[in-house]
Amino acid sequence: MSQFLRPALSALDPYVPGEQPQDKSYIKLNTNENPYPPAPGVLDAITREAVSQLKLYSDPTIAPLKAAIAQQYGLQPENVFVTNGSDETLGFSFLAYADAEHPVTIPDISYGFYKVFAQLFQVAPTVIPLREDFSLPVEKFCGVDSMVVFANPNAPTAIALPLSEVEKIVASNPDHVVLVDEAYVDFGGESAVSLIDRYPNLLVVRTFSKSRSLAGARIGYAMAQPALIDDLERVRNSFHPYNINRLSMLAGVEAMKDTAYFEDCCQKIIKTRRHTAEALKDMGFTLTESATNFLFAAPNVISGKEYYEKLKDRGVLVRYFGTQRLSPYVRITIGTEEEMAVLLEKTREILKEANP
């Protein structure tokens, strides 16, 4: 840190991405990536000619990608906002709607970046604890007189809120933006997109990183009524209007168009999740009901930390958070059937060692 950094930022506690150790080859179940490659159309779209055209700027209106997203969800391009990963959508939303005088209400256990954005933009967050069973206490997010941000399904708990409960939160805060982060919704949640035409304060945030197999292309998006999209465009055009590069634009359009491939990948992951969850329950794990592409699982006979470390020793990476309430748990991304078979085999070994 230099002497020049603004004092307000010197206490920043940045987000810590999942580790990417390079010492050997791991089965990577720690960052909620999709185990299946992007849709075949993505591979066909990125030709040598497309790469050669990188000499030219990308389209700052992001028109082709907005059109593809709008068509998929029965919306208009004016309802769609696109960014370099959904973190950027979240960041622009904080910048648009929250500051020292305009606070934000968030759950205590959720995507860690909400607290980081609050710090970065000097927003006082009202942090609402999840219930003992990790469910969201909906009534505490109703009528709160501030912007509300939550993930549905939530992470790392994997739990989904029914749409009727989401609607209660949106309806009870008409004077503030309610941002519903649906990064994982395609794996079993109920989307709030159907509520957009009724609620001018609803902002639904999505990503291509999970269900569209494009984590490395960095594409996030939001859907809302045109006035909210216009707000976010004002921020984007005041930060970097060329935020989507040419190749990600091509990739995103193709990934969004191929509904059959998308649904097939999601169904495979849901099926593998069911098998894996059942097997872990049989081994004595405590699990929440997952509506995501990961499991939130506590081995019980050993700590979350020990389980994480022993899996890592055996070449399987999962995510361990280490805060007090989460310490019995790890977050396990759903990989292929083969990868999860290895996870289960290593887990059996670890439990046997612990309980010989």
Add this chain to the structure above:
Amino acid sequence: MSQFLRPALSALDPYVPGEQPQDKSYIKLNTNENPYPPAPGVLDAITREAVSQLKLYSDPTIAPLKAAIAQQYGLQPENVFVTNGSDETLGFSFLAYADAEHPVTIPDISYGFYKVFAQLFQVAPTVIPLREDFSLPVEKFCGVDSMVVFANPNAPTAIALPLSEVEKIVASNPDHVVLVDEAYVDFGGESAVSLIDRYPNLLVVRTFSKSRSLAGARIGYAMAQPALIDDLERVRNSFHPYNINRLSMLAGVEAMKDTAYFEDCCQKIIKTRRHTAEALKDMGFTLTESATNFLFAAPNVISGKEYYEKLKDRGVLVRYFGTQRLSPYVRITIGTEEEMAVLLEKTREILKEANP
């Protein structure tokens, strides 16, 4: 705009990118893109296998690209910061060092985004007018007791400041960051990179969009002492740590490595610039001395606006700004020799029409 947008942002005056009309095919000399494709290694690096790997997140440490940049400039990776276009570097720098209590000093005529960032982050800018001949009044940027941001060479004036003058500004503001935006330096400016080891307050900002033929890949970077880079990393990791996508990472490494191709492209552009500038002078244009990949040129017998419009009618796009002091001028990107021959031919037609 919605009722929810923060009042501070309702007056935002976003940056307006160069137009990209779709009605017909134009010779595009309006956004300072490179007319030559990216280095051959870029085309070879983006394979089907690389595209398939988009299912995985990119490296949040940006290690390969930092290493390639550091090696090119005789620095260490700790001296290098990388972002999604240099606009993001500029934005993060404003966020790190400027706010309502920490102002910034900028030239009145320069890259339009400096004023936009000041608005976005509620920074009061001290705006220093350029001299009558569009040169930078160096003495007015010395000892100003605020962060200083300027472009060298400047845009759209195309004029470069000698390194000794840049050093005066850096040396006279030891308690504040001096950001030198070197987007165009490879076309004839003197870089301040050589000053980095002596000045802890110097931040040199660059882009792959111009001299590296990668405008559509969105890669910007900064070079400075490690403490400044650490500040910017804190902001990046609090905004989006995966800001560089996988394919741009590959493209950037290859573009940075191929010094011979890079120098060849720059030399071709410099040669074409000389021919074009001489021909325009012969036709009575007023031009500044360009150290960039564009010309700042006034036709004199007609207004900048009329010249821009008549060129557009004839299928050649240049950039017209329209503010009072710039109204006699247009900014003309240097394309290929063939493209500039068309520009000159159309210009002759236009002047003949005006002065039959």
